[in-house]
Structure formats: C-alpha cells, structure tokens
Amino acid sequence: MTQDPNELxxxxxxxxxxxxxxxxxxxxGRLSMAEYEERVGSAAAARTRADLSRLFDDLPAPHPTFLRPSPESLPPTVHRPGTAPTAGRTADVLPPSDKSKILAGLLQILLPxxxxxxYTGHTGLALAQLLVTLLTLGVGSIWPFIDGIVLLARGGVDGNGRRLRD
Incomplete structure (x- = not known):
C-alpha cells in the first residue's frame, strides 16, 4: 500500500x-498584506504537503517545487525538466529574465x-518598501536590506515571473 504524497x-x-x-x-500584487501574513503563518505551522498545497489552490504559478507534479504524472505534451524537447512537445518553461539577481540584490542593499x-518590475513591493522606509524614518530599511540578501543568495523572479539571471 502506497502512502498518499499529500499526507507526507x-x-x-x-x-x-x-x-x-x-x-x-x-x-x-496577488495577495493583500493580510492574506500574505495569514498564509505565511499557515505555512510556518504546516505539517503535511496538503497543508501547504491549500495555500496555493487559488494562485497561478509559480508554486513550490515540491508541490509540482512528478515527471511521470505529466502529460506527454509537456516538456519535462532535464530532458530534451522532442517533436510534438511544447516547452512550458519560461525563458530566463534579462534582469540580474546580483544587480537587484546590490540595489536593494546599497539603496534600501x-x-x-x-528594477525587477515589482512596483507594488517596491512602493511598499519605500513607504515603510520613509514612514519609519529609515528603520524600515531593514526589509529591503534583507530582501537584497535573499535576492543575492537565492535569486527570484522578475515582474513577469521569469527567473532572474545570475
């Protein structure tokens, strides 16, 4: 008997x-601040994959990699990462962004x-960081500073959902 992957x-x-x-x-801009905080709190308290999966039910891609279907369960018309596309298959992978994760991270750190x-096209988040920094007389600059470190360490996506290039 196989265990349901969602119960792992x-x-x-x-x-x-x-x-x-x-x-x-x-x-x-797909989540309000309240929705974001609620979902992040639920993610921190999650015990199973099903608990985390529910947080993305009403959101388009991207989703966490561990929630994506396994290559065996993908239909034959979808390009499986790590394999060469063959005739008759369409790629579902977005091309990389023309924006650099290094430049984005350095801009966040040096100009918090x-x-x-x-620069990455996340105008809503940028305005929120700007307002928080200004309204807290600079104390809020810790948010863009940490965001810059995360961008440098892990990268991210541009405003169109494409991975930032190295």
Whole structure:
C-alpha cells in the first residue's frame, strides 16, 4: 500500500520555500498584506504537503517545487525538466529574465528604498518598501536590506515571473 504524497510530513526547507513563493505572489500584487501574513503563518505551522498545497489552490504559478507534479504524472505534451524537447512537445518553461539577481540584490542593499524591486518590475513591493522606509524614518530599511540578501543568495523572479539571471 502506497502512502498518499499529500499526507507526507514537511520540514523546514519546504515551509521556507512555500513562504518565499508566497512572497513572490505578494510582490506581484496577488495577495493583500493580510492574506500574505495569514498564509505565511499557515505555512510556518504546516505539517503535511496538503497543508501547504491549500495555500496555493487559488494562485497561478509559480508554486513550490515540491508541490509540482512528478515527471511521470505529466502529460506527454509537456516538456519535462532535464530532458530534451522532442517533436510534438511544447516547452512550458519560461525563458530566463534579462534582469540580474546580483544587480537587484546590490540595489536593494546599497539603496534600501526598494530600488532593486523597481528594477525587477515589482512596483507594488517596491512602493511598499519605500513607504515603510520613509514612514519609519529609515528603520524600515531593514526589509529591503534583507530582501537584497535573499535576492543575492537565492535569486527570484522578475515582474513577469521569469527567473532572474545570475
């Protein structure tokens, strides 16, 4: 008897990836601040893949990698990562962004007003970071500073959902 994959327990890495992807949806304007905070709290408390999967039911891609279907369950018309596309198959992978994760991260760290997020096309998130920094008389600059470190360490996506290039 096989165990249902959705009932498998998740660890810190899965919860952290889910939170990061939720942040991308928040920065794209798909989630309000209250929804984002609620979902990140639920992600931190999640015990199973099903708990995390529910957080993305009403959101388009991207989703955390561990929630994506396995290559065996994909239909034959979808390009499987790690394999060469063959005739009759269409690629479902977006091309990489023309924006650099290094430049975005450095802009966030050196000019902590959301400048790096303006560069990546996340205008809503950039404006939020700018306002928080200004309204807290600079104390809020910790948010874009940490965001810059995350961009440098893990990359991210541009405003069109494409992965930032190295």
């Amino acid at each position: 327990r998740v660890g810190y890495a899965e919860r952290e990836e889910a939170s990061r992807v939720l942040a991308e949806h928040f920065s794209s 007003f959301g400048i790096g997020r303006f």
